[in-house]
Amino acid sequence: MRIISKQAESIWNLIESTEPKKYFVLTAENPKLAYDLLVQYPTGKVDLFDDAKMKHIAFTPKTTESIVFIATNETINNLQQNNFDILEKVGLTYRSNNA
Numbered sequence: 607m608r609i610i611s612k613q614a615e616s617i618w619n620l621i622e623s624t625e626p627k628k629y630f631v632l633t634a635e636n637p638k639l640a641y642d643l644l645v646q647y648p649t650g651k652v653d654l655f656d657d658a659k660m661k662h663i664a665f666t667p668k669t670t671e672s673i674v675f676i677a678t679n680e681t682i683n684n685l686q687q688n689n690f691d692i693l694e695k696v697g698l699t700y701r702s703n704n705a
Contacts, residue, residue, distance in 0.1 A: 611625070611627040611628055611629050611674070612625045612627070612628050612629075613628070613629055613630070613631065614628050614629070614630045617630070617636060617639050617640060617643055617654070618656065618663075620643075620673065621643075621652075621654075621663065621665060625671075626670055626671050626672070627671070627672050628671070628672075628673055628674075629673065629674040629675070629676055630673065630674075630675050630676070631676045631677070632675055632676065632677035632681050632682075632685075632692075633681060634681060634684045634685070637684075637685050637688050637690045638690065639654060639655075640675075640685075640690075640692075641685065641690040641692060641695075642654055644675065644692050644695060644696055645692075645695045645696075647667055647673070648696075650666060650667065651664070651666060652664065652665055652666070652667060675696075677692075679701075
């Protein structure tokens with residue numbers, strides 16, 4: 607069995623993508639948007655605000671899709687310093703000790 611996944615270039619691209627398996631590399635850009643998505647996604651209802659379009663985007667995550675979020679320790683620490691502690695809110699995580 608071959609698992610194929612596609613990288614989403616932005617949070618909005620991630621939401622709009624129809625790929626069943628996708629991943630997103632977290633950065634320090636838009637920390638609140640990333641935090642809100644990570645916190646709300648497991649609840650089954652997501653409501654985000656698009657600053658560019660000046661409107662709310664609400665959706666229900668599809669149970670047939672999976673998303674993997676990848677972040678460096680530096681990004682996680684940066685988010686924590688800005689009061690967006692994602693490790694406190696998300697479920698199963700793997701954290702490598704390798705630099």
